[in-house]
Amino acid sequence: MNSPRLPRQISRLAVTGGGTGGHVVPALNLLEAARRELGAAILYIGTPGNLEERLALEKGIPFAGIPTSGFMGKSMRAKLTAVARVLPGVSESLRVLKDFRPDLLVGTGGYVQVPSVLAAALLGIPAFLLEPNGVTGWANRLLKPFAAGVVLPYGDKGPTGIPLGGGGRPDRPGRERFQGVLTILIAGGSQGARQINREVPKILKALLEKETLPLKIVHQAGESGERETRELYKNLGIEADVLGFDPSLSARYRSCALTIARAGAMTVAEITYAGTPAFYVPYPLAIGDHQRINAESVQRAGGGWVWSDASLTETSARAMELSAVLREPDRLREAGDRAWALSPGRPSGEWLLSLLDRGEGSKRGGMTVSK
Structure with missing residues (x-):
């Protein structure tokens, strides 16, 4: 599948991912940085009633709920339920993304990102997936053909980027x-x-x-x-x-x-x-x-x-x-x-802008992006 054209700037950002803090926190970091540093309109797409909805609302971040459920490590009945929710989830994601019209979608992990990334591919919206682990998760393996790229934590020459909050990088410990x-x-x-x-x-x-x-x-x-x-x-x-x-x-x-x-x-x-x-x-x-x-x-x-x-x-x-x-x-x-x-950590605003850097090959702003 051909990758959608990247925007020149980010004025509207949607982020999807959730289930655990490891997926929710980077999503919140990116959204807050986009709002604070880029002046962008933002939207969090997650599972209603989960951790991500509560924390997004606490921070005043607009939230769209897409009913999804987990697959890995579940019973056969739960797996069938998860699969059955994908198509309705894609349909609802299409509606949400058409209404919000993001320049870019970022997936931070978890099963909740599946319908939104698939919908983004159908609409021609570029989607990047964050893969913070040394072992690629099942959702990112599934979605990689539909994404503009997968951002890896380490490249050939060391750390590349995981989006963190708290402003700039702290100094070396005193x-x-x-x-x-x-x-x-x-x-x-x-x-x-x-x-x-x-x-x-x-x-x-x-x-x-x-x-x-x-x-x-x-x-x-x-x-x-x-x-x-x-x-x-x-x-x-x-x-x-x-x-x-x-x-x-x-x-x-x-x-x-x-x-x-x-x-x-x-x-x-x-x-x-x-x-x-x-x-x-x-x-x-x-x-x-x-x-x-x-x-x-x-x-x-x-x-x-x-x-x-x-x-x-x-x-x-x-x-x-x-x-x-x-x-x-x-x-x-x-x-x-x-x-x-x-540390592979990187300020979230810098991380986002690096996605738009049309570097050579798999390099964007010093980050390693797999396609």
Whole structure:
């Protein structure tokens, strides 16, 4: 299929993607940057009643709901339901896109983007797909023939681009972040991570029983795990700021000394962009084992360390590893500096404009775009 002609500027932007924070946050980043920096009219296309609708409305972003449902890892009945929703979804997406008339559509991942990208292809609207992982997701594999391109996180010469919020790129981490009261941020993702929520507080308890380190603990437990995790910290006698889901978590990464987190592509991009060292705990059932691949790439570069999900129950061993890192500010700072140099993160406004840069071959504004 021939690619539609790219616009010379972006005056109307539609973004589709959702289901998890890893898909929703980059969508919000792009839309807010387009409105703030480009003065563009914006529209978020997602699944009604999901996380993306609530967060879009909270930020005053116009939202169009297209009923869709997941496919991968579902029962046969659920898969048939998902397939049956595609054609009605394309029909509704055609109506939405004809009414809004975007110059460009960006898909940030998840099953919700399927009908909108197909509709964009039928209408001749250029669509770009964000692929933040080292392993291409099923939706992007399906949609690639219908898109103007797939933006990859890394090219032959290193990082290319994952759209992040918070304005410009933060400076390399300063020494002050790793001195005095040390902030540890635990992040299990938008939906939480039961193993992290249950075991990391115990690891911190074991650490604090042996060390007198001044720590501030912030824990994003996911909306479903917030109450249980807060109660666990209380029972352990640990003071902690427990959150449900914070879409502005990227700002918190910039002020913490260490993070313990899952290793989804968006999470890794935000943490490394902030120059924050981390212990990554890859989700063991991630498709294609992509979280392990993400985490190990940071570990090889010296920007963090990897714990397996199962190893979190080895409380004493994990506490000793935490202690060894936290007692050496220079080691933390060096790891943060290496993480900063590795990050594929890029300011969202710059990311959008790079799509319009008619660079040679697969290069657009320094980003690697697969077609």
